[in-house]
Amino acid sequence: MRIPGSLLATAAALWATSALGDAKDGAKLLFKNGAHGLSEVEQVKIFDAADLKLSDDGKSFVDGSCGQPAEAAVTFLDLNGDGVEEVLVQAGNSCTSGMTGTSATLFIKIDGRYQTQLGFPGIVEPLKTKHKGYADLQIGGPGFCFPVWVWDGKAYVHDRNEPQEPGGCKDR
16 A cells, blocks of 8 residues: 555654654653743753653653653753853663663753763762863762763863772772
């Protein structure tokens, strides 16, 4: 059976509209406590980059990999003191983020567009120390050795590991 091209085009348009609607609804839920001036387009792009989907009831999230319930939280930080807030999304579950249970994705506005940084399991804690104007970030999780990431002028990069107790980073 041959399906007319116009029917295929209509189906594709409906699917795209539905997917965009789901992304808008997901972004609305993700930023339910405030968007701090982010446009709707920016909110949708951040939601999409966090690899989350809305649950069937539209009241919570599931991860985009396993389809399992996922937690998500947004924090706004000004890591470089320029008055433009960076957006930190902590989202995930044990499927996407292992024993940490959450992954960190940081969005930094560069040249008018949000750039994605990090994107791996861990809990971000900004430190008082800075590199090239941006706060250093300690990435927490299970264990006693936490990596510290620093800004190299273009991106956050791994700099060192910090023991959380004596010998915590032994053999690393």
